[in-house]
Amino acid sequence: MSNVAHCDLLVIGAGPAGLAAATQAANLGVDTVLLDEQPAPGGQIYRAVTSTPVQDRSILGPDYWHGHGLLKPFEQSGARYLPRSTVWALNRTEPDRFEVAFSIDGQAQLIQPRHVLLATGAQERPFPIPGWTLPGVITAGAAQILLKASGVVPTGRTVLAGSGPLLYLIAWQYLNAGVPIEAILETTPRGRWRKALPHVWGFLRSPYLAKGMKLLRAVQAGVPIIRGVSELEALGARQVEQVRFTAAGKEQVLPVDQLLLHQGVVPNVNLARALGVEHLWRDRQACWEPRVDAWGATSIAHVGIAGDGAGIAGAMAAEHRGRLAALHAAWALGKIDQARRDREAGSPRTALARAVRGREFFETLYRPPVQISRPVGATIVCRCEEVTAAQVRETARMGCPGPNQMKAFLRCGMGPCQGRLCGLTVAELIAEEAGRPPQDVGYYRLRFPTKPLPLGELATLPQTQDSMDAVVRFKKS
Amino acid sequence: MFRRLDVAARAVVDAPVRITVEGRSVTCRAGDSVAAALFAAGVIACRDTAVSGVPRGPYCMMGVCYDCLVNIDGMANQQACMTPVRVGMAVRRQIGAREVKL
Numbered sequence: 001m002s003n004v005a006h007c008d009l010l011v012i013g014a015g016p017a018g019l020a021a022a023t024q025a026a027n028l029g030v031d032t033v034l035l036d037e038q039p040a041p042g043g044q045i046y047r048a049v050t051s052t053p054v055q056d057r058s059i060l061g062p063d064y065w066h067g068h069g070l071l072k073p074f075e076q077s078g079a080r081y082l083p084r085s086t087v088w089a090l091n092r093t094e095p096d097r098f099e100v101a102f103s104i105d106g107q108a109q110l111i112q113p114r115h116v117l118l119a120t121g122a123q124e125r126p127f128p129i130p131g132w133t134l135p136g137v138i139t140a141g142a143a144q145i146l147l148k149a150s151g152v153v154p155t156g157r158t159v160l161a162g163s164g165p166l167l168y169l170i171a172w173q174y175l176n177a178g179v180p181i182e183a184i185l186e187t188t189p190r191g192r193w194r195k196a197l198p199h200v201w202g203f204l205r206s207p208y209l210a211k212g213m214k215l216l217r218a219v220q221a222g223v224p225i226i227r228g229v230s231e232l233e234a235l236g237a238r239q240v241e242q243v244r245f246t247a248a249g250k251e252q253v254l255p256v257d258q259l260l261l262h263q264g265v266v267p268n269v270n271l272a273r274a275l276g277v278e279h280l281w282r283d284r285q286a287c288w289e290p291r292v293d294a295w296g297a298t299s300i301a302h303v304g305i306a307g308d309g310a311g312i313a314g315a316m317a318a319e320h321r322g323r324l325a326a327l328h329a330a331w332a333l334g335k336i337d338q339a340r341r342d343r344e345a346g347s348p349r350t351a352l353a354r355a356v357r358g359r360e361f362f363e364t365l366y367r368p369p370v371q372i373s374r375p376v377g378a379t380i381v382c383r384c385e386e387v388t389a390a391q392v393r394e395t396a397r398m399g400c401p402g403p404n405q406m407k408a409f410l411r412c413g414m415g416p417c418q419g420r421l422c423g424l425t426v427a428e429l430i431a432e433e434a435g436r437p438p439q440d441v442g443y444y445r446l447r448f449p450t451k452p453l454p455l456g457e458l459a460t461l462p463q464t465q466d467s468m469d470a471v472v473r474f475k476k477s
Numbered sequence: 478m479f480r481r482l483d484v485a486a487r488a489v490v491d492a493p494v495r496i497t498v499e500g501r502s503v504t505c506r507a508g509d510s511v512a513a514a515l516f517a518a519g520v521i522a523c524r525d526t527a528v529s530g531v532p533r534g535p536y537c538m539m540g541v542c543y544d545c546l547v548n549i550d551g552m553a554n555q556q557a558c559m560t561p562v563r564v565g566m567a568v569r570r571q572i573g574a575r576e577v578k579l
Contacts, residue, residue: 123537153481
């Protein structure tokens with residue numbers, strides 16, 4: 001690669017939003033580069049769609065294989081694709097020029113785009129219960145990645161716990177693959193259906209209703225489902241051995257070999273926040289979301305966000321949001337006029353409206369129960385620094401006003417995951433103790449590098465004469 | 478405990494990638510991440526934490542939780558879930574924090 005590469009549009013993330021956006025933009029004559037951390041395109045939802053050993057399509061299901069359809073148009077679009085690229089810094093150098101630093105196999109490099117589209121998707125919501133750090137406790141998403149990317153499945157006694165569509169999807173895929181499941185522990189609080197009912201009209205018109213009900217019925221027929229589960233705990237000495245919970249007023253213990261947790265997904269905010277994009281607290285989903293307009297444009301000029309990273313709406317919506325953001329980028333870069341942008345936006349906009357029907361229903365139904373979003377006692381909140389809920393709560397009661405100050409007291413959020421697995425919980429706990437809304441409490445001030453980086457890797461960056469002079473200046477000759 | 482589906486197990490036989498885990502020879506499928514290979518080999522804990530020294534294993538499999546850190550070919554703090562297996566790779570348990578060699 002040349003010293004510093006240039007492009008018009010840099011798309012970060014090769015999931016449905018990033019693939020659709022890069023394809024659309026390149027087709028409009030925009031010089032487009034797509035960077036992605038994984039070895040092959042697809043993001044997490046279509047992970048390993050080009051290489052999965054699970055070729056029997058009835059196992060992963062048609063929604064997974066839909067991702068395959070995004071690849072050919074992408075390859076034909078002329079967009080450049082750089083896999084295994086971890087972006088760790090993004091700076092604006094001029095009003096319409098950015099400098100983006102990333103690494104491939106430990107080699108750091110720079111690219112200078114004029115417009116940036118973040119399509120970094122979602123991550124699973126933290127699931128802080130006692131014992132969630134024990135080996136053998138993994139997320140349902142992790143289990144799905146093992147299945148898709150490697151054809152690796154659990155054996156022995158497997159229990160799934162939590163709520164949300166992904167929990168039932170992985171259960172369905174396991175049934176298809178002949179993997180037995182001991183039980184699904186459903187944590188959706190009783191009474192949630194009543195709360196979600198006002199949104200039922202949208203849900204009934206959702207294009208996924210029939211498919212979703214079919215999947216649900218198959219899972220219900222094949223797996224014992226225990227409803228109204230609370231006081232969930234993973235127990236074990238050096239790995240998970242049992243799961244303890246309360247259901248129907250009775251405490252129960254199940255022996256397990258692995259426990260798979262899931263409580264929905266939340267936007268991956270690290271890059272956007274480090275760049276300074278404005279974020280809002282979404283109470284119905286209990287998470288942060290960047291403030292974006294109908295084109296995915298953020299509070300920073302020439303920075304857009306598409307897909308679940310701009311607010312959870314699912315894979316189909318992500319595609320359409322990617323196309324809209326690409327049209328907007330092409331217009332912002334002067335490649336198409338406004339009339340064409342608006343005209344071509346018609347069809348993705350209609351498709352998007354259809355894809356998001358019924359979201360309010362799901363969001364209300366599957367909002368995490370307070371026991372999980374606001375843990376107590378010795379439950380670990382920050383996995384990296386091993387900080388407990390009691391410590392965070394006590395420090396908040398002492399007057400610690402927000403997550404950034406909490407770092408100074410407890411080091412929470414300062415480990416290698418950079419707050420990804422504790423940020424939401426810490427904000428919620430401070431909010432509760434201080435009697436303030438999470439929006440006021442705020443989030444960690446994130447900084448680059450957004451992924452930990454050895455100094456030696458940083459030193460492999462291509463140097464300019466200016467950067468060398470800046471150092472040499474201090475040397476006594 | 479985890480296992481490979483038959484299709485994946487066949488891929489291991491057809492084109493094995495041999496690595497070592499704590500000196501023990503482990504055969505993997507080309508394209509597996511180190512974390513997936515560890516799960517398939519029955520290793521669910523891959524490190525001891527830097528704070529209290531308790532065992533941890535991969536949790537998210539998508540590069541966000543940093544709980545799958547291992548030592549690969551002498552380099553500590555490598556994300557097992559983000560690193561593909563390579564012939565001859567030596568994987569060791571990450572014990573505590575990375576040591577700085579002076």
